Amino acid sequence: MTSNLVKPSFGLPLDTEPMEAKSADALPDDSSQWQYEPKWDGFRCLAFKAGDEVELRAKSGKPLGRYFPEVVAMLRDLNAQEFVVDGEIVIEVEGSLSFDALQMRLHPAESRIRKLSAETPAKLILFDMLASADASLMDQPLSARRAALEALVRAEPASGLELSRCTKNLGTATKWLSESGQGSTDGVVAKLLNGEYRPGERAMVKVKRLRTADCVVGGFRYLANSREVGSLLVGLYNDQGKLDHVGFTSTIARQDRSTLTRELEALRSPPGFTGKAPGGPSRWSTERSGQWEPVRPELVVEVRFDHITGDRFRHGTKLMRWRPDKSPKQCTFDQILKT
Known part of the structure; x- marks a missing residue:
């Protein structure tokens, strides 16, 4: 993959850092200002697409594409030609997300990776959108970025794209938190509805069930x-x-x-x-x-x-x-x- 993958008009290089979260003991309780999402148990990933070129980048900035060829192929086949999205790569085994299965993908042998990608395919759960169709969205509020992300998923109904659930109801988020820590999620993330996307900054709040x-x-x-x-x-x-x-x-x-x-x-x-x-x-x-x-x-x-x-x-x-x-x-x- 080339480092010039993303068009200059995006203004988003491949080493763009994902927005981070700071830990808290409790969820913020003003639901008029916050959106709550499950904290998925997977590998954080920024996915870049420009035409037929696709790059997956880990939170560390390292390439992930060679370890998850099925995710790269899925994104390449989308009708949408240009975007940058933020999400979590996960693998489901027997009805629950398996972090061990993700770890097994970090293997030096391509033949092993191909075998595992067929046996336990990964998927990308999306929860934010940084750019779409030649335009950066990072200075837009979360509410607008979420609307753009939902539109992308609706436009690709047979693609395998998966949208993370979200809520503005504190009671629902509290229930998600009580159910986390064993299985598919390991907490809840709160994001400001009017907040911009701030790469590398701890601009979100995460709460784990202890x-x-x-x-x-x-x-x-x-x-x-x-x-x-x-x-x-x-x-x-x-x-x-x-x-x-x-x-x-x-x-x-x-x-x-x-x-x-x-x-x-x-x-x-x-x-x-x-x-x-x-x-x-x-x-x-x-x-x-x-x-x-x-x-x-x-x-x-x-x-x-x-x-x-x-x-x-x-x-x-x-x-x-x-x-x-x-x-x-x-x-x-x-x-x-x-x-």
Whole structure:
């Protein structure tokens, strides 16, 4: 693809940054000023089209097209010849969106990508429009950009384009928020109806559903270049009574690290996790070392989390408190799978 894909009249280079959101604890409650949308569980994507040329760009600015050839082909086949849209690339598996399936696409082998694109095709859920038919829309209010986006989708009824749902009703948005965190969405985004599109700025508001779970400490990692604990590896007991690794927490107060390190080292004993165990460095961990120390499953900690994928916490969790009153065997998956 060429870097001159988008016509100069658009004024939108391929490295245009998507508008971002700042985190909040609650949704803004003035529905006369705000539009609410689900926060989809996928890869953020700006899609550029000029004639037969299509580019997909990730939030980082990196090209995504080679990993999702079916999305490129779908956009290329549209009757609309020139536009820039903002959306989320998602893959549905067994009725729910699968972030793991998206991750599998980031593969170096084109043959593997083609196989997966046929078996688990991706789709693009659209929620904003930056340019259309030779004109930039970024200085237009969201209400006008949304109208242009809806017109694009209506004009291509058989294309496979999908429009993100939205609402101005706070009650509906609150219901969406209560249902998020496991499955297709991981929160709700609020956007000002009269707001312009502001690339790279945190001009939206995002709220995630935060929940807590009591987990067993099955291991720990040291800080880089240190012999003090850097993170706790936590687990839950599965239906077979095995302790599965589900994530980590590194929000340990500095003044507690020395005492906690001594306590953990006194409990050091393999295997730590009797079911699924931690691997090396991966998207699940920000630790620089793949080494971890197993401990006897005697300590219980309450952690706060925001999203579950594949029976694991998507992101690092926040340590809320220790639970000496809780038996490790009480720390089971029903806490996170039935909430």
